[in-house]
Amino acid sequence: MAQNLTQALILQESAVCAHNYHPLPVVLTKGQGVWVWDIEGKKYLDMMSAYSALSHGHCHPKIISALEQQSHKLAMVSRAFHTETLAPFLKKLCELTALDCALPMNTGAEAVETAIKAARRWGYQVKQIPKNQAEIIVATENFHGRTTTIISFSSDQTYQADFGPFTPGFKLVPFGDSEAIKRAITPNTCAILIEPIQGEAGIIIPKTGYLTEVAAIAQDNQVLFIVDEIQSGLGRTGKWFAYQHENVQPDGVIVGKALGGGVYPISAFVAKKAVMDLFTPGSHGSTFGGNALAGAIGLAALTTLESEKMIENSAALGDYFLAELSKIAHPWIKTIRGRGLWIGLEVNTNLIQARDICLKLLDVGILSKEAHDKVIRFAPPLIIQKADVDWALSKIKLVFS
Numbered sequence: 035m036a037q038n039l040t041q042a043l044i045l046q047e048s049a050v051c052a053h054n055y056h057p058l059p060v061v062l063t064k065g066q067g068v069w070v071w072d073i074e075g076k077k078y079l080d081m082m083s084a085y086s087a088l089s090h091g092h093c094h095p096k097i098i099s100a101l102e103q104q105s106h107k108l109a110m111v112s113r114a115f116h117t118e119t120l121a122p123f124l125k126k127l128c129e130l131t132a133l134d135c136a137l138p139m140n141t142g143a144e145a146v147e148t149a150i151k152a153a154r155r156w157g158y159q160v161k162q163i164p165k166n167q168a169e170i171i172v173a174t175e176n177f178h179g180r181t182t183t184i185i186s187f188s189s190d191q192t193y194q195a196d197f198g199p200f201t202p203g204f205k206l207v208p209f210g211d212s213e214a215i216k217r218a219i220t221p222n223t224c225a226i227l228i229e230p231i232q233g234e235a236g237i238i239i240p241k242t243g244y245l246t247e248v249a250a251i252a253q254d255n256q257v258l259f260i261v262d263e264i265q266s267g268l269g270r271t272g273k274w275f276a277y278q279h280e281n282v283q284p285d286g287v288i289v290g291k292a293l294g295g296g297v298y299p300i301s302a303f304v305a306k307k308a309v310m311d312l313f314t315p316g317s318h319g320s321t322f323g324g325n326a327l328a329g330a331i332g333l334a335a336l337t338t339l340e341s342e343k344m345i346e347n348s349a350a351l352g353d354y355f356l357a358e359l360s361k362i363a364h365p366w367i368k369t370i371r372g373r374g375l376w377i378g379l380e381v382n383t384n385l386i387q388a389r390d391i392c393l394k395l396l397d398v399g400i401l402s403k404e405a406h407d408k409v410i411r412f413a414p415p416l417i418i419q420k421a422d423v424d425w426a427l428s429k430i431k432l433v434f435s
């Protein structure tokens with residue numbers, strides 16, 4: 035009966051919802067902390083965390099409380115007016131990134147678009163690049179979102195096919211290769227835009243020193259160094275930001291996903307004053323960006339990460355989880371890598387597809403999702419406890435036995 039209901043709901047959704055995703059066959063109805071329940075009453079450990087948007091876990095009481103209180107008071111006025119909640123939220127974000135100003139948006143892609151606009155404007159107005167000649171250097175296998183401009187500099191056919199014509203002004207170089215960046219720089223380069231660790235590409239960690247080299251190249255060539263921390267940031271890798279694994283200071287940081295506390299879309303581009311001041315009234319905007327509710331939730335998301343020591347937990351349990359996972363030997367497993375609670379298990383695709391493993395994990399009560407056919411990600415909420423990690427390990431071992 036319940037099984038039939040699951041099938042029926044999946045079919046109903048499939049009939050009216052675009053097929054731009056390929057969800058696992060489960061219908062979820064309730065979430066609490068690291069756990070979610072399907073409509074048949076089966077419980078799962080969420081190791082997917084909505085692509086890292088759910089670092090606080092499901093329905094975190096402090097986030098829900100901020101949402102509730104502010105939504106009864108004032109939610110939306112647009113930025114045609116000031117509110118009480120925006121300044122404290124953005125001030126916190128600036129402190130954490132050691133930058134000066136933030137421009138609030140809603141989705142990650144919008145914040146990336148904001149960074150692109152800022153970099154180009156800086157290129158023309160500060161670096162004096164000739165009109166419409168600005169170039170931004172990006173990395174192969176990048177994922178920065180789905181707008182037509184952003185997919186214009188994707189190296190992935192799945193993201194691009196039949197969506198052209200594309201936006202010019204981007205140069206792709208291999209990820210992890212700082213010499214390639216050096217070679218790609220011209221007098222018209224205004225920015226280097228990279229993910230410090232590539233998430234959607236399969237949790238690809240560049241060699242130590244890469245970020246330091248990129249930051250130095252940017253500095254030496256009067257080019258902005260911008261990092262997309264939408265997925266890697268806010269504690270996912272065991273530090274506030276993944277760039278902090280090296281001693282670098284970016285000129286711009288893009289945040290999103292977990293910034294919304296798992297309940298609301300909030301993103302921002304954070305930058306130095308010299309960059310942000312180039313945005314003048316009317317030059318950029320968003321109806322919902324920086325609304326009163328977002329300010330309250332965004333601040334709660336940041337302060338809760340801090341007060342509940344979720345970043346320390348991500349570092350400690352991430353190390354433990356990775357070490358234990360690495361002990362599992364099975365021909366299906368090619369490599370396991372990760373940083374903090376962001377772990378990728380790459381499978382031997384000649385033996386099995388990542389999605390098949392995700393289906394097996396679903397059976398044993400673990401929610402995960404493949405990245406690029408060959409990598410299974412383990413990215414639980416940062417509130418996870420050791421007992422839950424041990425529970426997950428026992429289930430994962432079942433799948434690989």
Ligand SMILES: *Cc1c(COP(=O)(O)O)cnc(C)c1O
Pocket residue numbers: 085140141142143144146177178179180229233234262263264265266290291
């Ligand atoms: C998810 C993601 C984005 C896009 O965010 P949306 O909120 O889906 O628009 C951009 N960059 C990175 C690194 C991401 O992981």
